[in-house]
Amino acid sequence: MPINADYRGPGELPEIIPVFPLPGALLLPRGQMPLNIFEPRYLAMVDDALRDGHRLIGMIQPDISHTRDEARPELFRVGCVGRITQLAESGDGRYILELTGVARFKVIEEIAALTAYRQCKVDFFPYADDFVARKGEEEVDRTALLDVLNDFLKANNLKVDWEGIESAPNEALVNALAMMSPYGPAEKQAMLEAPDLKTRAEILIAVTEMDLAKKGTSGDTGLQ
Template identity: 50%
Template sequence: MAQGYVKASDLPQVIPVFPLDGAILLPRGQLPLNIFEPRYLNMVDDAMAGDRIIGMIQCAGGPPHQPALAAVGCAGRITSFAETSDGRYLITLTGVSRFRVTNELGAPTPYRQVRAAFADFEADLTPPAEEDFDRPDFMAALRAYLGRRQLEIDWEMAEAAPREALVNSLSMALPFDPAEKQALIEATDLTARAGILTAMMRIDAAEPGDGDAPGPMQ
């Protein structure tokens, strides 16, 4: 159960959104954010005074000053909050559930708000069962991907991590482009997301230009 929410109807129908390409949130994932723009400081103030829910969402084209919003984002609850001496907020959002944007409201607030439909993603509120997972195949794809990019992770922790934590944390953290990130958000379930992530890592590792094989881990 996510943050005390049992069913989709427990979640607020109208939520503030933070459009940010490349920064996605997934259920039970944790996303640290450094908030400094006045409109988003206002958004955090209002969220902290209410249910602490903020929707992370990517953009889908349109003018830079008011880009269109992607169809699907993920709502998170502020689970950590600190204020710096220069007036910034350092917060952590913990993912609760994905949502579908029904429509954007003409809100009087400086930040954007949407009517959010959570019903299609009610399964997000319950951690998935630890089903069979071809971890060696997944880890091989991850090693090839990180090797090509000369990135490193804590392999011992990755090997021991539960499937959901491993797949969702990598989906959030790895530097895929916004369209690829959106595909990971919109994956039907965790099994589908793991398959998409594996394919994306293999495609990236196989791209020409860095030699015929991934280089050694640094």
């Protein structure tokens, strides 16, 4: 995990964090998420995160189904905070950065902030296990996961580095596949909120199997 800070528990993270609402974006502990930042409010968010020293940004999905104001959508109650571990300036006003996931959080409340970006008071304690790397990975059905991955690749005529996949620990494998999966916000949120790695893998397997079955029935094997 390319991260200098050593977060050993929920008490080492701030109670109030900036949040970046992004539909379909799934960040998980110790996963890496690339971001292309160009909106002025989020450029300011990155600047403030760096200036404050914590370098933390909370990734969270907007809850469109319960939103009345599209300009300020409701948020799901669970997100994942990440630390800025790579940052580059594009030369045209953008930031190209990478977040490394630290831990999930529950939103207690959104605060009335003076910043253009949104901030929330959050609770990391329900996800204290996120601070323990590779916890529960021995319970993952790796064979079933690789089988459904193979079916997905064949259905979409895709190739991957199987040597790299086979050498990856279960936590890294499950979380990377979940983050890269082509599914919608509801499925991504279900994987985010899974109580443990085993359940997250089971959700990913079930969603993929259902999607493959649906595409096979319709004669369209291309997942979008």
